[in-house]
Amino acid sequence: MIAELGHFALIAALFVALAQAVVPMVGANRRDLALMDFGRYAASAQFLCIAIAFAALTHAYIISDFSVANVFQNSHSKQPLLYKISGVWGNHEGSMLFWVLILALFGFAVAAFGNNLPASLRARALSVQAMIGFGFLVFILLTSNPFERLDPAPLDGRELNPLLQDPGLAFHPPMLYLGYVGFSMAFSFAIAALLEGRVDPAWARWVRPWTLAAWTALTGGIVLGSWWAYYELGWGGWWFWDPVENASFMPWLAGTALLHSAIVVEKRDSLKSWTILLAILTFALSLMGTFLVRSGVLTSVHAFAVDPERGLFILGLMILAVGGSLALFAMRAPVLKSGGLFRPISREGGLVLNNLLLSTACATVFIGTLYPLFLDATTGQKVSVGPPFYNATFVPLMIPLLVLLGVGPLLAWKRADILQALTRLWAAAVLTAIVCLFIWSGDDGKSVGAVVGFGIAAWIVGGVLTEYAERIRLFRISIGASLRRATGLSGSSYGMMLAHLGLAAFITGAVGDTFWGVEAVANARPGDKITLGPYDITFDKMSREPGPNYEAEFATMTVTRDGEPVTRLRPERRIYPVQRMPTTEAAIHTTLARDLYVSVGEGNQADGWAVHAWINPLVPWMWIGALMMVCGGLVSLSDRRLRVGAPKRISGAAPQPVGGD
C-alpha cells in the first residue's frame, strides 16, 4: 500500500513538473505575476510529492518489504540498518529517484529563499529546473520504476552488493549527486539569464552560492569515493583514471572553472557569455557523468550491471538539454553586453588563464575517456586509455595552473604589475627553493617529479600566506591592528585560503605516494615474516569471527621497526553468504607521515595466503587536503554576502546593480 502511494506520488510529481515547466515560463513572457508565482507553489508541491515517494521507498527498505522488487534485489533482512537505508540509493532505480529528489529540493530552495530574485528570472529558472525534472521523472516511470511489485513476495532479499556495504560508500552517492544536481541550479539560472537577455553582477551573486555548494558537495563526493576505493578494494591505490572516476572529475574541473569565472562576473561585470557557457557545459558534463555510469557503455573497474536501454534514454535527454541550451546560447549570447575592461595582466587575466587551463585539462580527460568509445564505434578496434595517458596530458596542464595559483591572488583587478607581484612573493620563492633543495638532497631516487611536485605545493602555501599577510598588513601595523583586520576579513577570503592550502596539502600527499611508495607481495603462513622497507611484518595467526551478515577471516600481524613494536594490524577477508561474494578489508595504520597498508588475498593453511603490503607515504595529507577544500567551500558559503538570496552587498567596490525588473 505504501509503495503504491509512493508510485502515485511520483506520477503526481510528473504532472506538477510539467505544469511548473510551462506556466511560469508563459507568465514570464506575458509579465503576468500570478502565473510567474505559480512556479513557486509548483516547486514546493513537486518537492513534496517526490519526498513522499522517496520516503515510501525508504520505508519499504527499512521494514524489508521484499514484495517490492527493488528491495528484494538490493536488501536483506540481516543487513545492518545503515546499509538498508543506503541500499535505497545504492542501486539504479533508487539512485535515480534520489537524483530527482535533490533536483526538486534545489527547486524548492529557490522557491522558498528566492524572495529577492527578480520575479521573471526566478520563474524562468524554476521552469527550466522543472523541465529537467520532467525528463528524469519520465525516465524513472518508464524504464526504472522503483516501486514494482513481486508476486508472490520472496522470503528474503538478495542483499546489497557487499562492496557497497561500507560507511564511506553509504554517503558517497548522496554527496556526488548533490554536486551533480547542484550544478543544475547554475544551468537553470544560465538559461533563464539567456532568455532574459541580461547577465549582471546580481545574477552572479545568486548563482555563486549554488555553484559553491554544488562544488563543495562534489569535492566531498569524489573524495569519499576515492577514499573508499583506497581502503576497500585492497589495491593500495586511490585514483585509477577509470572512466567512472573521470565521469565525476570532469564536472568538477568545469565547476571549478565556473566558480572562478563567476567571481569575475560578480566583481567586474565581465566574462559573461563565457560564464554562461561554462554553466551549461558543467551541467552537461554532470548529465554525461550520470549517463556514462548508468549506461555501461564504458568498461570500468567500477562498473555494475546496467541496462543499455536506460543509457539510450539518458543520452536522449542529454542531447536534448545540451543541444537546446547551446542553440539558445548561440542565439542569445551576442545580446549580452560586455562590461568592465581589463588588461591581460590583471586578476581578471589570471582568472581567464585559470579557466582556459582548467577547461583544457577537462578536455584532455574528456578525450581520454571517450576516445575508446569513439574508436570502438567507428573501427571496432578496442583500446583503453590508462594512467600514463593522463600523466602525459593532464599533469603538464596542471603545473602552470598551480604555479599561477600562487601569483593570481596577488594581482590587482583591472591592471596589475607582474614584476611587482613577483617581488612581493620573495618569501614564497625562498620557501620553494628550500623545499626543493631539501627534497632533492633527501630523495634517493632523485626524481625530478617529486622535486617539482613538492616545490609547487610549497609555492602555493607561500603565495597564500603572503597574500594573507598583506591583507592583514602583518608587521606593517601593530599586531593588534593586524588581528582586528584578520577578524574583519570576509568568510569567502578565508574559504579561498583554506581551499588553496587544501589543494597544496593534497598535492603533497599525491606526490609523496606516487614517487616514494614501497610495496611487497608475499605468500605467507602464520609465523612468516615479511620485510617492507624499514618494517618487519610478522604474520601471527589467522582467525575467524562471524559478522552480522558475513563470515570474517582475520589475519593478525605484528609490525616492528628495528625490533621496536609499531602496531598490530588485522586485515580481514569477508564472505557474504547471500551473494557468495568475498570482500577484502585492508588494515591501515596511519600516521601523519605515511599509511602502512596490508591486505590479505585468498588462501588456506596448506598453501598460505597472498599478502600484499604497501607503505604509502604522505597519503593522509591527501585526505586532510580534501577535507580542507570542503571546509573552504563551507566557510565561503557562510559568508554573509553570499548567503542565499542575500539582497545587497554589504561591502565592496563593485557597482551596485539594480535588482528586479
Added chain:
Amino acid sequence: MTPKRRRLTIVFLGLLMLGSATALVLTAFEDNLVFFYSPTELETKNIGPDRRIRIGGLVEEESVGKQADGVTNTFRVTDLTKSVPVAFKGALPDLFREGQGIIAEGRFVKGVFQASEVLAKHDETYMPREVADALKKSGQWKGQGTE
C-alpha cells in the same frame, strides 16, 4: 585595451592552449593507447613484448595455479575457442574465479601473457563489454550477463 583586442588576446590564448593540448594528447596517444585482444586475435596477430596490451575472456576451468614462488598466479584466459596462459604476480581481485570474465593488462612475452594488472568487476553478474564482444566473435556467446 579595447574589448576587441581583449577578445582577440583571449581567443589567441585559448587557441594556444588547445594547440598544446592537442599536441600533448596526440603524443600521449601514440605511446599510451592500450589495445585489446581476444585470445583468438592474439594468436593471429603476432604482438611483440614491447607493446602493452589488454586481453580478456573467461578464466578457463581448472587452469588456476601458483608458481613455486607462491605469489605468482597462473591461469588461462579463453574465449572458448582459443586460450592464452597468463602469469600474474600479486593478489588476485576478490571476484576472480574460474569461469568468470576478466581483463588482464600487461605484455605478451614468449607465448605467456605477463599481466601487471588483473581486473574483475565489482558485480558478479557483470560481464566486461570487451569480453562479451570477444565471446560473440568466437561464436560462444550464451547471452549471460548484460546486453
